[in-house]
Amino acid sequence: MSKKTGVIFFPAFDWAISPTHPEREERLLYTRDQMFEEGILDLPEIQQYAPRMASKHDIARVHFCVPNVEEQVLDAHRIAAGAAIDLGDRVMAGEIANGFALVRPPGHHAMRVVHGNRGFCNINNEAVLVEYLRKTYGVKKIAIVDTDVHHGDGTQDIFYHDPDVLFISFHQDGRTIYPGTGFTYELGGPGAYASTINIPLPPGVTDSGLHYVMDHLILPILKDFQPDFVVNSAGQDNHFTDPLGRMKITAQGYARLTEKLKPNLAVLEGGYAIETALPYVNLAILLALAGKDYTSVVEPEYNPAKFKESPKVTSEIGRVVEELQEIWAKRHQFDKYTLAKGTGFYQRTKPIFYDTHYIEEKQIEKVRVCDQCSGFISLDSQAYHPNGKHYRICAISIPFQSCKSCQAEAWESYEQAKGDPHFDYIYLQDKSTDTFMIYQRLGNREIRSDG
Structure with missing residues (x-):
C-alpha cells in the first residue's frame, strides 16, 4: 500500500x-x-x-x-x-x-x-x-x-x-x-x-x-x-x-x-x-x-x-x-547593497498594532548586509499596553546560515545591549548553535537555553 x-x-x-x-x-x-x-x-x-x-x-x-x-x-x-x-x-x-x-x-x-x-x-x-x-x-x-x-x-x-x-x-x-x-x-x-x-x-x-x-x-x-x-x-x-x-x-x-x-x-x-x-x-x-x-x-x-x-x-x-x-x-539583477545606503545595515521602522490586546508596538529592525551570508537581525521594540505597562526590548537573531563573522558581531551586540539601561529585556536567538538567551535587567538575571 x-x-x-x-x-x-x-x-x-x-x-x-x-x-x-x-x-x-x-x-x-x-x-x-x-x-x-x-x-x-x-x-x-x-x-x-x-x-x-x-x-x-x-x-x-x-x-x-x-x-x-x-x-x-x-x-x-x-x-x-x-x-x-x-x-x-x-x-x-x-x-x-x-x-x-x-x-x-x-x-x-x-x-x-x-x-x-x-x-x-x-x-x-x-x-x-x-x-x-x-x-x-x-x-x-x-x-x-x-x-x-x-x-x-x-x-x-x-x-x-x-x-x-x-x-x-x-x-x-x-x-x-x-x-x-x-x-x-x-x-x-x-x-x-x-x-x-x-x-x-x-x-x-x-x-x-x-x-x-x-x-x-x-x-x-x-x-x-x-x-x-x-x-x-x-x-x-x-x-x-x-x-x-x-x-x-x-x-x-x-x-x-x-x-x-x-x-x-x-x-x-x-x-x-x-x-x-x-x-x-x-x-x-x-x-x-x-x-x-x-x-x-x-x-x-x-x-x-x-x-x-x-x-x-x-x-x-x-x-x-x-x-x-x-x-x-x-x-x-537586484543589488542588495542599494538598501544598505553605504552603512552596512538595512534598517526599517515598523508600527505594529495588536488588534486583540490593543497593544501598540514601535519596532526598529536592522539587518547586517554581508557578502558571505544573509547577515543577522537586531530589533529595538517598544510596546505600549492599554493598562499602562511599557516594555522596551533588544532582540538579536542569528540565522542558520550565518557566517562566523556575523555570528561574532551578533554576540558582541548582545553583550553591548546588556549594558544599555534603556532595555528591560535583551534576547539572543542563535539558530546556528540552537541557543537562546534572555537577559532581564531587573535583578540582573540571565537565562540560557540550549536545544
Missing part, C-alpha cells in the same frame, strides 16, 4: 478568545462531525494521530516572547504547533506521504516579536514547524504558500530576510481587509530579495481567477525555486460564505489547488464560516491530499450562476500576475 495521508485534529475545546469570537472551538466541531458522518477517517489512505506539545525551545527558536514563552503561550498554542511538528516528523521519516494539521489556534499573524495576541494568533505554527525541520533534519529550502484571505504578515515578518524560505501569499487586497499589508512591493530584505511574493487580489475572485494565479505564477515560481519541503498555510476564509472576507472560492477550488500544489503538509489557518464552509473545505482538502475523488464535495449554498467573475476582477488579476512575473524574472 502507498504511503498514507496523516491528519491530526485538535479543536482546543478549552481555549477561545471569547465565547462569541469568530475564532472559537466550534470552528472545528462541524468539521469533525462531517468527517465522522462521511467515514473519511476510516479510509485506508488516511491515518489519524494524536497531537503532541511543541517545546518551549521550539517556540524560542522562532519567537521573542515578551517577557518569556511562559507568559505568552498556553498549552493550546503548544499543542497546535506540536501537531504540525509531529506530522512533519512523520513525513520526514517516510511514514506518511503528506499531512493535514486541523488545529487551532491559528498562527500566521504572529510575528518574530510577540507582545500579545494579534489577528487571533500568539505563535506561528508554520514558522515553528519550518525552523524545527531545518534544525532537526537539515532541510535546506522550504516554501510556504499561504492561502488565507488575510495576508500572512507574521510569517512574512519572520522569514523576510531568509533566502532559503520562499513565502508566497495570495490574499484579498490589504486596502480592503485586515491587516492592511501584503502588497507586491513587499519582496524581502536585501539578502533575500524576491523570497517574499505577495499576490494581493481584488474582492470577488472566483475559482477560475484563483487557478489562473496558481497556473501562471505560483506553480512556475515553485518550479524555479525547487523547495525540499512545501507547507500550505491552509486558510479557508477565501470561501464565498466567509463572514470576514469578500472572495468567492469554493471547496472544489480549494481541493484543486491542493491537488496542484502537492504540499508536504497543510496547516489550518483562518476560516470562520463554521457550518457552511469549513466542513466542506476541510473534507475536500483532506481527500485531495489522499489522492481520493473530491468532486462530490459541494456546499449546499453553491449556485454556479452566482460565480461568474467580473471582467474588472479578471483584468486586475492578470495585471498583478504580470507585474510579479516580471519581478521574479529579474530577481537576480
Whole structure:
C-alpha cells in the first residue's frame, strides 16, 4: 500500500478568545462531525494521530516572547504547533506521504516579536514547524504558500530576510481587509530579495481567477525555486460564505489547488464560516491530499450562476500576475547593497498594532548586509499596553546560515545591549548553535537555553 495521508485534529475545546469570537472551538466541531458522518477517517489512505506539545525551545527558536514563552503561550498554542511538528516528523521519516494539521489556534499573524495576541494568533505554527525541520533534519529550502484571505504578515515578518524560505501569499487586497499589508512591493530584505511574493487580489475572485494565479505564477515560481519541503498555510476564509472576507472560492477550488500544489503538509489557518464552509473545505482538502475523488464535495449554498467573475476582477488579476512575473524574472539583477545606503545595515521602522490586546508596538529592525551570508537581525521594540505597562526590548537573531563573522558581531551586540539601561529585556536567538538567551535587567538575571 502507498504511503498514507496523516491528519491530526485538535479543536482546543478549552481555549477561545471569547465565547462569541469568530475564532472559537466550534470552528472545528462541524468539521469533525462531517468527517465522522462521511467515514473519511476510516479510509485506508488516511491515518489519524494524536497531537503532541511543541517545546518551549521550539517556540524560542522562532519567537521573542515578551517577557518569556511562559507568559505568552498556553498549552493550546503548544499543542497546535506540536501537531504540525509531529506530522512533519512523520513525513520526514517516510511514514506518511503528506499531512493535514486541523488545529487551532491559528498562527500566521504572529510575528518574530510577540507582545500579545494579534489577528487571533500568539505563535506561528508554520514558522515553528519550518525552523524545527531545518534544525532537526537539515532541510535546506522550504516554501510556504499561504492561502488565507488575510495576508500572512507574521510569517512574512519572520522569514523576510531568509533566502532559503520562499513565502508566497495570495490574499484579498490589504486596502480592503485586515491587516492592511501584503502588497507586491513587499519582496524581502536585501539578502533575500524576491523570497517574499505577495499576490494581493481584488474582492470577488472566483475559482477560475484563483487557478489562473496558481497556473501562471505560483506553480512556475515553485518550479524555479525547487523547495525540499512545501507547507500550505491552509486558510479557508477565501470561501464565498466567509463572514470576514469578500472572495468567492469554493471547496472544489480549494481541493484543486491542493491537488496542484502537492504540499508536504497543510496547516489550518483562518476560516470562520463554521457550518457552511469549513466542513466542506476541510473534507475536500483532506481527500485531495489522499489522492481520493473530491468532486462530490459541494456546499449546499453553491449556485454556479452566482460565480461568474467580473471582467474588472479578471483584468486586475492578470495585471498583478504580470507585474510579479516580471519581478521574479529579474530577481537576480537586484543589488542588495542599494538598501544598505553605504552603512552596512538595512534598517526599517515598523508600527505594529495588536488588534486583540490593543497593544501598540514601535519596532526598529536592522539587518547586517554581508557578502558571505544573509547577515543577522537586531530589533529595538517598544510596546505600549492599554493598562499602562511599557516594555522596551533588544532582540538579536542569528540565522542558520550565518557566517562566523556575523555570528561574532551578533554576540558582541548582545553583550553591548546588556549594558544599555534603556532595555528591560535583551534576547539572543542563535539558530546556528540552537541557543537562546534572555537577559532581564531587573535583578540582573540571565537565562540560557540550549536545544
